[in-house]
Amino acid sequence: MNLNLEVLIPLGVYLGFVYLLAVYANRVLSRSGNFLEEYFIGSRSMNGIMLAMTLVATYISASSFVGGPGVAYKMGLGWVLLAMIQVPTAWLTLGVLGKKFAIVARRIDAVTINDFLRARYENRAVVILATLSLVIFFIAAMVAQFIGGARLFETATGLPYHVGLTVFAVTVVLYTTLGGFRAVVLTDVVQGMVMLVGTGALFVGIVHMGGGMTAIIHKMQAIDPGLITPFGPKDFLAKPFILSFWVLVCFGVIGLPHTAVRCFGYRDSRSMHTAIVVSTVVLGLLVLGMHLCGALGRAIIPDLTVGDKIMPALSLAILPPVVAGIFLAGPLAAIMSTIDSQLILASATLIRDLYINYIRGGKAADDSRLHRLSFYCTALLGTIVFIASLRPPDLIVWINLFAFGGMQATFLWPVVLGLYWKRANAKGALCSMCAGLASYFTLVIWIKRFMGMHVIVPTLAVSLVAFVVVSTLTRGPEEGILRIFFYKKG
Amino acid sequence: MQQDPRFSTAAKEALACVLLTIANFIWWYGFAYGLGSGPAGSYTPILGLPAWFFMSCVAGVPVFGVAAWGMVRFWFTDVDLDPDDPGDQIGRIDLGESVNPAKNRNNHSQDQGIQS
Numbered sequence: 152m153n154l155n156l157e158v159l160i161p162l163g164v165y166l167g168f169v170y171l172l173a174v175y176a177n178r179v180l181s182r183s184g185n186f187l188e189e190y191f192i193g194s195r196s197m198n199g200i201m202l203a204m205t206l207v208a209t210y211i212s213a214s215s216f217v218g219g220p221g222v223a224y225k226m227g228l229g230w231v232l233l234a235m236i237q238v239p240t241a242w243l244t245l246g247v248l249g250k251k252f253a254i255v256a257r258r259i260d261a262v263t264i265n266d267f268l269r270a271r272y273e274n275r276a277v278v279i280l281a282t283l284s285l286v287i288f289f290i291a292a293m294v295a296q297f298i299g300g301a302r303l304f305e306t307a308t309g310l311p312y313h314v315g316l317t318v319f320a321v322t323v324v325l326y327t328t329l330g331g332f333r334a335v336v337l338t339d340v341v342q343g344m345v346m347l348v349g350t351g352a353l354f355v356g357i358v359h360m361g362g363g364m365t366a367i368i369h370k371m372q373a374i375d376p377g378l379i380t381p382f383g384p385k386d387f388l389a390k391p392f393i394l395s396f397w398v399l400v401c402f403g404v405i406g407l408p409h410t411a412v413r414c415f416g417y418r419d420s421r422s423m424h425t426a427i428v429v430s431t432v433v434l435g436l437l438v439l440g441m442h443l444c445g446a447l448g449r450a451i452i453p454d455l456t457v458g459d460k461i462m463p464a465l466s467l468a469i470l471p472p473v474v475a476g477i478f479l480a481g482p483l484a485a486i487m488s489t490i491d492s493q494l495i496l497a498s499a500t501l502i503r504d505l506y507i508n509y510i511r512g513g514k515a516a517d518d519s520r521l522h523r524l525s526f527y528c529t530a531l532l533g534t535i536v537f538i539a540s541l542r543p544p545d546l547i548v549w550i551n552l553f554a555f556g557g558m559q560a561t562f563l564w565p566v567v568l569g570l571y572w573k574r575a576n577a578k579g580a581l582c583s584m585c586a587g588l589a590s591y592f593t594l595v596i597w598i599k600r601f602m603g604m605h606v607i608v609p610t611l612a613v614s615l616v617a618f619v620v621v622s623t624l625t626r627g628p629e630e631g632i633l634r635i636f637f638y639k640k641g
Numbered sequence: 642m643q644q645d646p647r648f649s650t651a652a653k654e655a656l657a658c659v660l661l662t663i664a665n666f667i668w669w670y671g672f673a674y675g676l677g678s679g680p681a682g683s684y685t686p687i688l689g690l691p692a693w694f695f696m697s698c699v700a701g702v703p704v705f706g707v708a709a710w711g712m713v714r715f716w717f718t719d720v721d722l723d724p725d726d727p728g729d730q731i732g733r734i735d736l737g738e739s740v741n742p743a744k745n746r747n748n749h750s751q752d753q754g755i756q757s
Contacts, residue, residue, distance in 0.1 A: 364689025
């Protein structure tokens, strides 16, 4: 075992700082009058910069920091092109869900996406199905993130995988459990900054070490001309495949519960306006920077067999050790900020949607009891994920994308149509979720690719058709629902 | 039941976001495959990067950052996010008694027209 102290120390300082933020958030929490609203949505007090950073940090996860550059290393600039279709996600999620989502959420006191679904459809089956699907896919996604984080820790510091996993898991679970949504958002802001600075430093380092951009591109062309075309080596990145990723990582992102929940946690409409601009720029820079580093890294370190190791390998090769330690805090930050938001939302969902509504029949328990339960629930979920990560499978990126698709199959249409289509009703939503999930599982297991496209495309098509057909054939929603969602409240 | 004017504002803004996404797609696709479909040797470099990549991916970030700013600045409206909006307050703003200056600074006349 080769312990790398110069990398370990900055990482340790960084983790310590994250704990401090959690303690601060916990003090705000203990002063707050409404536990649920503070713990799960931070009392809807995010300003523009906080909203932008938390959205970006939640969205950029292990797959875009570890897996993404890893694939870019093998596929070249074509994969960077594919990654760049994520640029519109910020304005798309904030703008399409938009102010209407924020207003409606305040009317119904929504803390989670399922609160929204319950108020809109008033149907037990819809909420239970949504809750189960959310918890299952979140656990899958979190396992992928934990493994990614632990592997990074392992490569960078020289500590064994299990030690890395433990340090990493304890930090995330502890600060999420303690601080709730406010801690998550505060750390997201810090993590967003760390990622930006780190990516910038690495990029400059790579260009410098490779002898300028022109030289690097020539070298990539010499290795394989496919690396600098949009199609990748051996035309691997065919157009239908790239275009279907537009659905999976751009349009479909509107339906991801952990990003959507941020779309009603902001303070006022001006925060949202600022966030649209800031998060578009930050997201664009990060996605471009990280993937481009991976792609250009091929010219610097041409002989890696495991693409996933390119980011740690590059940063250890290029940056001075202390700077590398700070930079590697970046991907860890990215991963942590994704897990923390999934963890907090999964536990919010279990407490709010199953416990309060169906076990206690809608009566809220007293605050101290909820307090304890929420802590236990967050900690328990974290432990489950930790145990599942002890024996890591080989391909983390696909677990994550699998979870992405599953969440979109469940949530995208019920949220978007529920918001904008008056006729959308419970039966339609339920059929859409069932059809979406069933076809998604079938396609993922047996078909893999559909006419050259990712299976999310046929899945979303099937669930949309099911939704529209069933809703049109059955009775529209009650007047009370329409009043909340489409008219003036009074 | 009365329309909530804030919802029609929100719908207009959502539409603008979708249109901007389509514009982004055209930019991204057009430059990437328009300039990049030839063989690897045929690319003109811009700052060392192949032109298709520079235009589609690198230049796309500032261009759409500015576009997003423009959209928000000139098309989006500040509204109050209160659960029970201000139905009657809009009328009052029209009379010049601004209750909340953040509210509907420039679209209240439109909103009046939309209310049924």
